[in-house]
Structure formats: C-alpha cells, structure tokens
Amino acid sequence: MKPVVDRLKQEYEGRVEFRIYDVDKDSEGQELMRQYGAQYVPTFVFVNSDGTEANRAVGETSESEMRRLLDSLQ
C-alpha cells in the first residue's frame, strides 16, 4: 500500500491532509485507532473537513477505490 499512499499523498497535497500512523510504534496512532474503533490494519478513515466520517477502507485497497473515496470528501 505504501507506494499508492505516497503517490496519492503527493497528488492530493493541499486538498486532503494525510495522517499516517504506525500503530505498532505510535501511541497517539493507537489511541486514535481505538477511538475510531478500527480493528484491523491497514484501516483508512476518511474524514470530511467538518469532522464527520465520510468512509473507511479496511485492508488492501485499490488505488482507484482510494481515489474514489478521496474525491468524495467534502
């Protein structure tokens, strides 16, 4: 997933903020993951600018699906 995420991060820079956590090492990421009730890795949570959760993707996700979810963010 990393090459896809890196590419999308670059492409969506300025439009979508990417917050990436290694939950094995990052306690803040673990806490956020717990708060979101995310059970699996990788999990992607898509949050609109008003703070509402728009979507989430769990497990390996295709680049086209990631783009679709990113484009649906408001």
Added chain:
Amino acid sequence: MTDGRCSLDAKKILLWAGVALVIVVGAVFLMRPASGDVQNVTPDRAAELVADGVRVVDVRTPGEYDLSHIPGAENVPMDVLASEASAWDPGEPLLVYCTTGARSAQAVTYLEAQGFETIYHLDAGIVTWSGDLEKGSEIAEMPADVKPGDSPVIYEFSTDW
C-alpha cells in the same frame, strides 16, 4: 541334502527375523510421542473452539492486543512466547492468531517443535474474525481531539507487518 536343508532353515530364520524386525519397528513407530497436530481453521471454526473454551493465544504486540482481541485471548507477544510457553501443558489444545497469520505461523512452528500436540491456527488472522471482540468492537464517537479543520483528512492506521 543336508546342506540344502540347512540353507532352507537359514532362509526361514532370516524371513522370520525380518518379520519380527518389521513388527518391532512398527510398534516403536506407533508408540512414539505424538507429533504436533496443527490445523488451520476458519473464523467460524475458531469461534466454535473459543466457545468450547480452548486456550486462545494472541501473539501480537500489547498495543495491538489492547486495541481489540478475541474474547478470552491471552496476549503472548512473539518475544516472550518461548519463556511463557515453557510453563504450559503441551497436551492442552491452543488456538493461535495474530493480525494476518504471518507471526502466528512462526509461533505455531515453534510450539509444534516444542511438542504441543494440538494447535489450531487462525491462519488468516484476526482480520477475518467477524465475532465479538473485546475492546474496540464498537464504532466510537468522533474522537474529541479530532477537530474540524480546513481540509478533509485521511487517517491511515498501519504497521510494518
């Protein structure tokens, strides 16, 4: 004639010795300690085993375990598995899992080598588990520290595994 008779007896003796050898070797083979019985199981089968009270071993890190785990599972991370498992009864069946099956496969290989007789392996990992989880099984409220910002946000929660 005598030589021929002796030769026949010698052949019979050799034949019976061979038969005896096969029987002894077979008996020794059958009586040897049972080798580990490792079964890869589906989430549904794992759920049945959990319901039956099998010992459930989660070999992920404490952080992952805290986020959510199969009810009743004990956390035995890979780095302490050897020391912890040395105190367990090898005859007690185990259900072993991790996130996706990579670490637990190593754990199962180790436990089998240590003589554990019955090992159930949730080889696709907890990601395939659809039953109840302890902790983190509900979609939480919006985190208090996630404030609306100027732009949408994507959170990625991942590991190196």
